[in-house]
Amino acid sequence: MVFFLHDQRFIPAHGQAAVLLDLAADQAIDSNVLLRHTGLFREQIVQGEAQLSSHDFLQLIHNSRRSLADPELSFRYGQRLFPGHYGAASTLLANAGNLAQALQVFCDFGVLIQPLAGARLSLSEQHLCLQWLDCAGSGPHWRFIVEAAMTGVASVTRWLSGERLPWQFLFRHDCPDYPEQYQVHLSGPLHFASQIDAMLLPLEYLERPWPNHSATARQAALQQCQQEIASLPGTLSLRHGLYLHLLEHIHQPPSLQESAEWLECSPATLKRRLKGFSSHYQQLLDEARLHQAVHWLAFHGQGPDQVCARLNFTDSTNFRRSFKRWSGQTPAMCHRQLLRFAQR
Amino acid sequence: MKQRLSLHRGSLIALLVMANLVVLANLASGDLKTVSELVWLDIAGEGGAALLALLWIGLILNSRPTGRVTRLLVTGLSTLFLAYWQDLMDEFIQLPSAVMWDHWLESGAMPLGMLLLTLGIYHWHREQQAISAQLQKRERVFREHRSLDGLTPLSGPRYLREQLAMELLKQDQPLSLVMLDLHCFDHSRRLLGPHDSDRLLREVAEVLLLNLRQQDLLCRYAGDRFAVVLPRTGRQEAESLTRELEQAVRHFAFKTQRGITHPVAIMAGLAVAHDEDADSLIERANRNLHSPSRVA
Numbered sequence A: 001m002v003f004f005l006h007d008q009r010f011i012p013a014h015g016q017a018a019v020l021l022d023l024a025a026d027q028a029i030d031s032n033v034l035l036r037h038t039g040l041f042r043e044q045i046v047q048g049e050a051q052l053s054s055h056d057f058l059q060l061i062h063n064s065r066r067s068l069a070d071p072e073l074s075f076r077y078g079q080r081l082f083p084g085h086y087g088a089a090s091t092l093l094a095n096a097g098n099l100a101q102a103l104q105v106f107c108d109f110g111v112l113i114q115p116l117a118g119a120r121l122s123l124s125e126q127h128l129c130l131q132w133l134d135c136a137g138s139g140p141h142w143r144f145i146v147e148a149a150m151t152g153v154a155s156v157t158r159w160l161s162g163e164r165l166p167w168q169f170l171f172r173h174d175c176p177d178y179p180e181q182y183q184v185h186l187s188g189p190l191h192f193a194s195q196i197d198a199m200l201l202p203l204e205y206l207e208r209p210w211p212n213h214s215a216t217a218r219q220a221a222l223q224q225c226q227q228e229i230a231s232l233p234g235t236l237s238l239r240h241g242l243y244l245h246l247l248e249h250i251h252q253p254p255s256l257q258e259s260a261e262w263l264e265c266s267p268a269t270l271k272r273r274l275k276g277f278s279s280h281y282q283q284l285l286d287e288a289r290l291h292q293a294v295h296w297l298a299f300h301g302q303g304p305d306q307v308c309a310r311l312n313f314t315d316s317t318n319f320r321r322s323f324k325r326w327s328g329q330t331p332a333m334c335h336r337q338l339l340r341f342a343q344r
Numbered sequence B: 001m002k003q004r005l006s007l008h009r010g011s012l013i014a015l016l017v018m019a020n021l022v023v024l025a026n027l028a029s030g031d032l033k034t035v036s037e038l039v040w041l042d043i044a045g046e047g048g049a050a051l052l053a054l055l056w057i058g059l060i061l062n063s064r065p066t067g068r069v070t071r072l073l074v075t076g077l078s079t080l081f082l083a084y085w086q087d088l089m090d091e092f093i094q095l096p097s098a099v100m101w102d103h104w105l106e107s108g109a110m111p112l113g114m115l116l117l118t119l120g121i122y123h124w125h126r127e128q129q130a131i132s133a134q135l136q137k138r139e140r141v142f143r144e145h146r147s148l149d150g151l152t153p154l155s156g157p158r159y160l161r162e163q164l165a166m167e168l169l170k171q172d173q174p175l176s177l178v179m180l181d182l183h184c185f186d187h188s189r190r191l192l193g194p195h196d197s198d199r200l201l202r203e204v205a206e207v208l209l210l211n212l213r214q215q216d217l218l219c220r221y222a223g224d225r226f227a228v229v230l231p232r233t234g235r236q237e238a239e240s241l242t243r244e245l246e247q248a249v250r251h252f253a254f255k256t257q258r259g260i261t262h263p264v265a266i267m268a269g270l271a272v273a274h275d276e277d278a279d280s281l282i283e284r285a286n287r288n289l290h291s292p293s294r295v296a
Helices: A016-026 A042-046 A055-067 A073-081 A090-094 A099-108 A139-161 A179-186 A216-230 A238-248 A257-262 A267-276 A281-299 A303-311 A316-327 A332-344 B002-007 B009-029 B042-061 B068-092 B101-135 B157-169 B185-210 B235-250 B278-290
Strands: A116-123 A127-134 A167-169 A198-202 B176-183 B217-222 B225-231 B253-255 B261-263 B268-271
Touching: A016 A042, A016 A055, A016 A073, A016 B185, A055 A090, A055 A139, A073 B009, A073 B185, A090 A099, A090 A139, A099 A116, A099 A238, A116 A139, A127 A139, A127 A238, A127 B261, A139 A179, A139 A198, A139 A332, A139 B185, A167 A281, A179 B157, A179 B217, A216 B042, A238 A257, A238 A267, A238 A281, A238 B225, A257 A267, A257 A303, A267 A281, A267 A316, A281 A316, A303 A316, A303 A332, A316 A332, B002 B068, B009 B042, B009 B101, B009 B253, B042 B068, B068 B101, B157 B176, B157 B217, B157 B225, B157 B278, B176 B185, B176 B235, B185 B217, B185 B225, B185 B235, B185 B253, B185 B261, B225 B235, B225 B278, B253 B261
Parallel strands: none
Antiparallel strands: A116 A127, A127 A198, A167 A198, B176 B225, B176 B268, B217 B225
16 A cells, blocks of 8 residues: 655645635735745746645645634635536536535545545445545644535535535534634534534435536546546555554554554654654544444444444443543443434 | 835835935035044934834835825924934034034924824824724724724624624613525625625625614624624514615625626524523524524
8 A cells, every 4th residue: 555645745736725825815915925834936836837745735724824814714715625626536526416426536536636634435324424534634724624625515515416405514623713604604503522523414315416417527537537546656645544444444453563564664664654644653543443433323323332342342441431531522422412413 | 015115105215315415415514523422322312213203104104095194194204204314414424503404404394394293193083083984884882903804894703792792781772683694605606706706795795884874783794694783773673674685685786797797685584682692692693594484
């Protein structure tokens, strides 16, 4: 498996980053201020040659938030993000024949359409759950990224489907002091201080056909996307790739040593590379376990005891204590809270 | 910032030329003092005053468009600067006692500069009164530039909450809050593009302002949602005002950059305060916005 590192430059700067630059330019912010410490210049971007690493992109977001300290920024950015002008990936999204095909773009070609936030789609009996995962170790900027991603997906699915989809929104963070931005821009039930950042929708919307798409254009774009992704240094960030690997083997998670062997590098190198994403092995393992536990608890109707057994904990006290450390809640509390959302 | 200063290039060049002329006139008619004759405290005091006057000129030019008030302020400050400048020259150059023009420049320019500056500040005050009158429906009682909205010339949600909290303290008076949401703005934004849709929001704000009373306050809540605070207004009156706002926006023919008319409609949600805090009033108005009966 080949994953990209935090300082590998391959994200075209005239893609998602340019949306942010244009947005700031509309509010009379100098683009040189925004590009400070990214090593890029406006001229390079206009020529379509400049490339960003995920670290540079985070720096750009940092600069934008400092220059435009407006809580609306992430939502306005999100509204402009999709389908966007990112080549084949945008064509693929714009020609989605239903929600499943649209979400496939985010899940399979995330690096082309939304490089900082990874999407994970899971289906339960009643709901689809689109969870957003931090690919870049974005720390304080994660909230900005997740606000933009959710606004973008809610907006583009509404536009392409021609109807307002009744999304529900779950956020890990507490309600910020600008709830009005969430209310107006997302306009669905909001659940703050949840265990995951995710969007929920009743399952019946997944296959409902959408108007105005071309199946042929979509097929061609799919081919192109596959070629594009093959030419990149990696399809996933190292942080996201290792997270998914841990998730896949959650019953018997590999140790740091085993993970390093799987990645064909030394444990010290793996540690150093994860540090580039402001992450470490144990943090990823905790995240993966929490997220999987939440999925089982909320969407698959399993009780805390079953989840405890599936996560390979020896006894339930131990599981409860760990769960509380990851999430600040007991599994039973989380179970009750999430069941409520899923029943809406 | 650069553009602002370039508006005033003429004034700046004139000032520079005058300052140079003063230096040349001094050098032509007097002799340089020796280092032992210099009084450093005077140099620091008078030089500092001249520098401050120069800084004020820079700040004023940078923050104001050209016009009568700006001209008065800048001329006044420039005259003051020249008086201090001549004062500073005295410290370095010994002029013969027969030369009188330096006294005129020092003692005559000072009161003249003060007079011009006073006149400028007086007109500035009048100008501010005119601007405040224009702003009346957008800001009430106190000013807070930090709560201004980035997109429209209105205040944002923080100011709205503060003002509602203040109005709610007056329990003997009815208070109404109307939330207004543009119909299908998500769709409009994609059709119009970012520039036109931002302009649409600004122009709708203007239309709403034109249809409000003196005591009302219009804020931008978030996105395409506006909030109207109606002090001393009961349900019946608020409902009729809301209808007027809806009609006014329906009759507004927004023009895109290409000159095509884009129709606009708003939905309204009304809540009349009874014994509650700002947040719950806002929440009720927002809820009514989504209810099919619209004005509940």
